[in-house]
Amino acid sequence: MSNEVSAIKIIDADGYEVKSHPAKNRDMHFKIQTRKISGFFQRLRKYSLWFMMSAFFLSCWVQIGDQPLLLFNLQAQKFHVFGMTFWPQDFFLLAVLLIISAFGLFFITTIFGRLWCGYTCPQTAWTFVFMWLEEHIEGSRNQRIKMDNAPMSVNKLAKRMAKHMSWLGFAFITGFTFIAYFYPARDLLAEMLAGSFSSMQLPLWVLFFTLATYINAGWMREAVCMHICPYARFQSVMFNHDTLVVAYDEKRGEPRGKDNKTDGHCVDCQLCVQVCPTGIDIRDGLQYQCIGCALCIDACDSIMEKLGAPKGLVRYASEAELVDGNKKHTINMRSMGYGTLLVLAIAGFAYNLWNRPLLDFHILRERGNLFQELGNGEIKNTYTLKVANKTQVQQHFTLSMSGLEGRILGADHLIAPAGDMLDLDFTVYVFKEKLKTANVDVQFSIQSMGEQPLSAVVDNKFMGPR
Ligand code: SF4
Ligand code: SF4
CATH class of the missing domain: 2.60.40.10 (Immunoglobulins)
Structure with missing residues (x-):
């Protein structure tokens, strides 16, 4: 089936017609207003991020017997991890754990690209929640853009204040929870409710992480991924011909245009750009700003569905598939090397953990x-x-x-x-x-x-x- 789609009016979930806009987002670095989209990958993302966040917010309260499930007690130089207690003498195990994490990340990245960034990274998870709060308080993308351009009014001020208060509230719970991994959660809560702390460093650290969360997830968002996160910079080195990345199928999509009888399948609706949290156009090829969130896949799939065209114009694909037409996904030598090192590091960790003196x-x-x-x-x-x-x-x-x-x-x-x-x-x-x-x-x-x-x-x- 090729070039069968027709130019029809496309209405999105907010009830707005999806029009062809220039990709303004790219110039509005700190003011990217993304359009909400749902779909298969967003459901996956939602489940993964909610699972990670639930684990983060609940684990510090769980006890195994009279020991916390997870507590990094720096003052007592003792780490309680899943029913085991680690002392400074065991810190080499921590070093091995970091090596495992590094090889795990390399292994996954060489095969699946930026899976970590899109589905599990805390920056992505917290930005996801902050954007959800924003959407519920200030409305859809179009309503937010309208409000941004409108002069200050009581309604605008009230919405802005409600948004920032909700962000600060969530950031405070995050800051409190983070510190509860270093100081027992129940003691911290009791001291906070009593307004009396065993050390003034405690409220200061909670405040610091509250502000850090508020600024990171509320204001900086994708700028952290694009300009601060070192992982974003070095992971492209790990990509190879067979790495799966979010990609636009140029052969099928071009020439883009409204007349789908003669053009390719891309109707140039710009929905993939409007949903992108980093404001890029996936049709320009692989870019370091792409965090692999797959929002553009769901966006384009929704358009293809409405046009009656096959999904997957934007999809997870390797260079081997898009350029050479090789659909078979192979694991190359570099991936196998990382995989072998990962298995060896896990085996070494398990052996040392099992045999560590009690x-x-x-x-x-x-x-x-x-x-x-x-x-x-x-x-x-x-x-x-x-x-x-x-x-x-x-x-x-x-x-x-x-x-x-x-x-x-x-x-x-x-x-x-x-x-x-x-x-x-x-x-x-x-x-x-x-x-x-x-x-x-x-x-x-x-x-x-x-x-x-x-x-x-x-x-x-x-x-x-x-
Ligand atoms: S290009 Fe697509 S996958 Fe990449 S960040 Fe934008 S929406 Fe996410
Ligand atoms: S790639 Fe898909 S979503 Fe993006 S402009 Fe083309 S048709 Fe629209």
């Missing part, structure tokens, strides 16, 4: 006082014991010493709370005649008394007179 045990000698001679002939050394219990249950330990005969005082009841640190001082007494040298190697061991058999040994010294 106890972190240290003994430090008291500084400044090597030993003390007692009247009964005993020598006393003082130590500090530190046990990080990385399990999610409270652990009871016994402490013993080998390498020297002596007695331990002050470490009878070692209880390390779940996912927490035990820190206490204890002393060791040894009779002077047992010391063969002034500096004896000893080993301290801890052994858990619960169901989980945990133990650890560390070396240290016992000091006495020469």
